[in-house]
Amino acid sequence: MLSLRQLEVFLAVIETGSTTRAATAVALSQSAASNALSELESRLGEKLFDRVGKRLVLNANGRALQPRARALLMQAADAENLFHSDGGQLKVGASTTIGNYLLPHLLGQAGTDLPCERIEIANTDEIAEQMLRFELDLGLIEGSALHPDLVMTPWRQDEMVIVAAPVFAGYSLDDLPWIMRESGSGTRRVVEQELLGTLEGIRPVLELGSSEAIHNAVRAGLGVSCLSRHVVRQSLRSGELLVLAPERSIRRQLYLLRHRQRPDTAAVARFLAYCPAESRT
CATH class of the missing domain: 3.40.190.10 (Periplasmic binding protein-like II)
Structure with a gap:
């Protein structure tokens, strides 16, 4: 039967590339870590690593096992917390x-x-x-x-609104410089899918890695953007920003x-x- 210790050693070898360093990571002797990995491979009947020089490199068998090993260890940790009053952190x-x-x-x-x-x-x-x-x-x-x-x-649910400094009031959205989030951002994805496809001539002039950075850039008059109302609520109240084309606001999940x-x-x-x-x- 597979043991949690064998799986722990297996994951540690993935992280460190050797049984020696893995042994240190899991507080075992080098021989105990090597034995645990050998027993795991013997039980499965497959090698999990390719030996490249002194380094162990995960192979296809190991890649197939990796997510399941992580899941089993996490479930074991969850079980340990099951009877704690707060269920863990x-x-x-x-x-x-x-x-x-x-x-x-x-x-x-x-x-x-x-x-x-x-x-x-x-x-x-x-x-x-x-x-x-x-x-x-x-x-x-x-x-x-x-x-x-x-x-x-x-x-x-969240509402996203198009915001700009008052200096841009009255401008067509197609004529304004747009500031966007980075690729991989949920905000960027929603804006592209729900808004930009309906506008022509959009000119993204700046891409920033956070909504707060975009908020500050828009307040500085660098352009227009579409942001969550949570982000711009105070600036709308103070009058630093205004909502353009409120009919184009986006409800996102x-x-x-x-x-x-x-x-x-x-x-x-x-x-x-x-x-x-x-x-x-």
């Missing part, structure tokens, strides 16, 4: 608008009842990659993550992202109780 990934604007408000409402060990803020594609590597318990994303091992569940092979932990269930999905309107 959460590792949450959030795409940038959610992580910078929506999630802090929700966590503030929950207070110490919803402890998070780590919140990773990145674009939608990066959050999906971390979910696939079992580095996160839960993802909150603004775009789509189309992978058979990932499950998207509608969570909340925000999603919960889970790994299909990983059941919800008690901590995830507690998060969803405090931050439940809202019914679609």
Whole structure:
């Protein structure tokens, strides 16, 4: 029967490239780590690595086993936390608008009842990659993550509006310089799909890696952009920015992202109780 220790050594060898360094990573002797890997390969009847000089390189068999090994180790860790009163600490990934604007408000409402060990803020594609590597318990994303091992569940909705400094009032949207998010961003994907295809002559002049950077650039009069109302709410109230073409505002779906092979932990269930999905309107 396969053991969790064998799988732990297997994953450590992938990370380090040798049983010697893997042994240090998992607090075993070098001989114990080598034996664990040999026993795993013997049990499976297949080699998992190709020997290239002194380095072990993952082969096709090892690549097939890798996600399952990660899933089994994560499920074992979840089982250890099952009877803890809080179900363990959460590792949450959030795409940038959610992580910078929506999630802090929700966590503030929950207070110490919803402890998070780590919140990773990145674009939608990066959050999906971390979910696939079992580095996160839960993802909150603004775009789509189309992978058979990932499950998207509608969570909340967001409104995106076209904003500009008052100096651009009255201009045609086709004539304005546009500022865009980077490729891989859920915001970028929605704007391209829902808005830019209906406009002609759009001139993207700048691409920035966060909604906050775009917000500041738009306030500085560098151009126009389409951003979540969560991002620009204060600037709209103060008059620093105004909404252009309100009839072109976009309602976009925000999603919960889970790994299909990983059941919800008690901590995830507690998060969803405090931050439940809202019914679609």
